[in-house]
Amino acid sequence: MLKEDHLSVTQDCNDCPIRHRAVCARCETDELERLEDIKYYRRFEAGQTVIWSGDRMDFVGSVVSGIATLTQTMEDGRTQMVGLLLPSDFVGRPGRSTAAYDVVATTDVVMCCFRKAPFEDLMERTPHIAQRLLQMTLDELDAAREWMLVLGRKTAREKIASLLSIIARRDATLNMGRLDGPVTFDLPLTREAMADYLGLTLETVSRQVSALKKDGIITLEGKRHVTVPDMTLLLEEAGDDTDGGMLV
Template sequence: MAAGATHRPVQTRCADCPIRYRAVCSHCEAKDFEELERIKTYRTYAPGETIAWAGEHMPLVGSVVDGVAMLSSTLPDGRRQMVGLLLPSDFVGRPGRAGLSFDVVAATEITLCMFNKSEFERMVGRSPHIEHRLLEMTLDELDAAREWMLLLGRKTAREKIASLFVIMARRDAELHRHVPRDGLSFPLHITREAMADYLGLTIETVSRQISALRRQGLIELGDNRMVHVPDFAKLIDQSGDDADGGVLV
């Protein structure tokens, strides 16, 4: 992991963790939590701080507890492309592999619940619950990558912005064990600049499309960067998807 992270004393028991029901530990039994409590540590990174570089040895793995990180790749000529976002409950690191294929950079202040990788790997070998959950998360990540390819390749600017809001709304609802519904609210952690990088748009286009969604009453922006969605089905319609997540053609 990159240097510079702030270490925090453990303040949250695993059973009380805000990502408890969606993280890699979501299927754990009591004995698993006892071991996780023993080996975990919290690290906090400031916005813009590098959490890990592509290809470097990564001795720690863990979960995003709060905040957002960006996955990006740097081309030989210095150009950078964002290839994904890590949201609360997402897993950072690759058990069984020396390092990562992409840079991991904090988009906001971010707190990670981290484990020594060798200890975690041994625990995975003893716990089918963690191994099964890692497989589930890997498949979810594959689905998200395919969705992202569609989003970048075929969707309009309006559909891209609406799709990102739909994704974040669904993830926040899942984290709180809710079903996405009319009137939901979720935090918009990333800046418009980060949204532009992620979606392959200019900042001006992002701002115009967000303003258009507001004028049409599809979203409302509140205090502390909260996004309120009066009618979730209408927002999904703007994303180019149907209510079941399929693409409208």
């Protein structure tokens, strides 16, 4: 009902909450204006599929608010999450016409979309866009490689601790929180989504979360609200280099 109202809330790029972190971050005023010409907002409800793998993609875009996941599914139903899309993250690949992964909204999501063909044209003529996209893609590649170590070599307990650290760190940077005292955040994922992220079953996720709680590494209020009394302990459980630079 109010949906259409929400759609029009964020029309002006200057008021955009992701203005300085998204693919448009480096654009000058005139470049932004050209992006405005081809942009439109779309809203997706929690649980809704944004794009099916294999579907034709005629837009690319940025997550403005909410959380979405990128997943791959095998024929027999086994699924692996391969990307977690947060506000300012980019969706879609210039130069490719069909989606390679399922994109699903985990919470309500607002996306700032660009029609693909005009966006590609603009990118050819606007180095600032391509430069920013390169930077973002390199960051994602680094994240993917970190993730590969988690998937390939860590134990279930370490996997859970790793995921919690990642979410805690992100929340801290987004909300200007600090990492040297107790850290508190909400899990944006169900146990099943956590399992798909980590290559585990949801039962194992549940058990390991309980174990970390029993050992005092974390405390829970309800199932989703997590407090980490001492980040150092959590990072040790994750098997990461002892706090190396992370708390700085």
